[in-house]
Amino acid sequence: MLNAPTPDLLARFAAIVGPAHALTDDAATEPYRTEWRDRFPGKTPLVLRPGTREEVSQILALANEHRVAIVPQSGNTGLVGGQVPDQSGTEIVLSLDRLTKIRAVDAEGYSMTVEAGAILADVQAAAEAAGRLFPLSLGSEGSCRIGGNVSTNAGGTAVLAYGNMRELVLGLEVVLADGRIWEGLGSLRKDNTGYDLKQLFIGGEGTLGVVTAVVLKLFPRPKGEAAAFAAVADPAAALALFNLARDRAGHELTGFELMPRIGMDFTLKHLAGTRDPLAEPSPWYVLIEIASGHSDEAARATMEDVLGTAFEAGVVSDAAIAQSLADRKAFWHIRHGMSEAQKPEGGSIKHDVSVPIARVPEFLAEAIAAVEAMVPGCRPVPFGHLGDGNIHFNVSQPIGADKEAYLARWSEMNHVVHGIVGRYHGSISAEHGIGRLKRDELPAVKGEVAMAMMRSIKQALDPNGILNPGKVV
């Protein structure tokens, strides 16, 4: 059983970080106890902003001793309520936002060591300054922090070529539930000395330990890039184009994003500075990115080869290749704006799902039919990382419908869509994690054996259950 912290205990927690970094008044704690979608408003008696890992260690040791709940938080950009306290007012928020140091960049060793609070965009920039690439890239990169990227096993648009965050981590420094510090900051490419403990904390959503620093893998910067916007008739054609592109570009295919016409309509209507890259509308689009180890010309030649072959095969009906960096940015702006452009269209019910790549077209047909049957007039806007089988299956409300009434059917629609996902052996959370939002759905999709294993691991690493209670397991 967890305890509500007494005023005396709160004072002891605050003393660890000093009064300037222990926030208690409502205005000061507000950015830490609510999140940007405002779906999980929480309460907290205290936000702690430690400045060293030793302070993190002292906080957890004290919390563990007194059975007080701790909610670790990094950039607070999560989408499943994993990073905010509940409504009880008894959970203390532990923010990593002062641990922002880039400790070291080892260009020759293709690695860098950063603290959990470093902002992703700053990490990318530090790698670039050393002539290297840190490939993780996602919409919130300007404010999300690396500790959260680790704890949620972040995905994004570069997974196809470089993998999820899990594949980008070489080592971790973690404070365990009882305050012990695990020094796992290795930078080795190969190390088979016992169980790979870091894997537990990657995607652990802060329920097994608090990540305080990370060693990241770096890559050579591509010498050239090409991007194209291609019109395809349907998701099956998009899949054919994907297979063709992978076959002809191999490792050089670094992005493959699917978008429907309605998403393009919303974007052109609501997002400033966008224009349609193609002359005629098409039911579906693909944004393709190719990187070359040699030059822009080489990347472009590969792109032309891919598109030329696709035209001949009748897979693509039209395409525009970016002629400049500005064009490339404009293409990505459309893709990155696809979520935001749905907001002015009223309520949007969201699903972050994946299915085996080859089954994306079938899945889309079935899921679209199912939600249209459930809410006649609703407007599905499925888009995302076709190359990973990961579709953000968002569904906008019917035109003129009541927003609140529509959003009240969120769980019902999730249930329908996730049921289809299950039949395709897919995932109900491809990128965003479980957090609080999907915790109740987890047992049905994982099965009893997996749930029992998860609970036994949670018990092994956090026997008092102080870390992020009510999340994941």
Add this chain to the structure above:
Amino acid sequence: MLNAPTPDLLARFAAIVGPAHALTDDAATEPYRTEWRDRFPGKTPLVLRPGTREEVSQILALANEHRVAIVPQSGNTGLVGGQVPDQSGTEIVLSLDRLTKIRAVDAEGYSMTVEAGAILADVQAAAEAAGRLFPLSLGSEGSCRIGGNVSTNAGGTAVLAYGNMRELVLGLEVVLADGRIWEGLGSLRKDNTGYDLKQLFIGGEGTLGVVTAVVLKLFPRPKGEAAAFAAVADPAAALALFNLARDRAGHELTGFELMPRIGMDFTLKHLAGTRDPLAEPSPWYVLIEIASGHSDEAARATMEDVLGTAFEAGVVSDAAIAQSLADRKAFWHIRHGMSEAQKPEGGSIKHDVSVPIARVPEFLAEAIAAVEAMVPGCRPVPFGHLGDGNIHFNVSQPIGADKEAYLARWSEMNHVVHGIVGRYHGSISAEHGIGRLKRDELPAVKGEVAMAMMRSIKQALDPNGILNPGKVV
């Protein structure tokens, strides 16, 4: 406490698989209780060869109920004694060698599902037949089995471009210590639904569960390849060449292997059909492989660009580019024969270590000096995957020395070399795992916090300690 199985219990185990697949006599069990280096001769009352995962499940349930030790075994090619029973004669061997089915190859989804007993070379061939690449490649690929590759997180020569086995696994089917079957055979590229349980069994060396089937990642086959044998003055020059090659070839650099002249001498002397690819001897060599998504010509052009730049920079003194598939095979034959060619030279004390890539030259200088000081006249033959920081630091006995007396100093020399590895924050087991061989060394290199975590995970998943006792933790 574990129990010695009674004759009655042995009969019950045998009945699960049937008499034809329950081996008891010495000649029949011999291939399962000894390993090829003959360093860990073991005893066993029974070898079980189940034909289905349900039989594996029944075996573990019975063993767990009666607290009988089970040693899971796959291809029996391991180098650290992890796959063979001890001398007590109470441990039952559970061989996966009848579970050899390739269940499915999904070319469009870039994945395949295979049983744990499938031989690696057969898996590679099945992928190739579907026009895809399964990149894991190692010396024992003709006899090692995929379950062992998973359980030891196998490395090999393609790690630089494709990662270790861990990066190649999408899903697992595992029988837990108490016989429950975990159905984790997903083929999703992205799935953030709870803890990533498969990571525990990858590299778990059969101490946490028995892997019975695996979903593997497949890749496009390269359209072209080029290989070169280059002469370099020293490991520092090899490192400079690596950085230059990675910079100019990026993702296309798929192999980078370091070899010393003495290894070449041994190979030319003892391995049939080898010849020196270069006219003049050099103190060190690098075997470089480049793959292209386009053509052999493109791969060759990149290779020429890399080597041309390296010549101009004074990093390489001579090089031969393979003119044919036969040449390429001949280059790799030298590299793959490097271990075998050491045998006729007498005793060889081996180390499977890694250090941060940028520190390989310093490490080699220090380690070579240390072993030469310890055993004057000994002949270090360090070779391996420079691109991963992974060096097989083998040391042949002095010419004419007594083999047994030399090999008696195995632990002493390991201690010296591993001490240096530790100072470089390296790994004492980069590829081969811990097994029985390095179990006693593990606490010193991992530290108490990591050891405590490992023990708590072992306790959580195998509370009676029946799985592979005496290995790893």
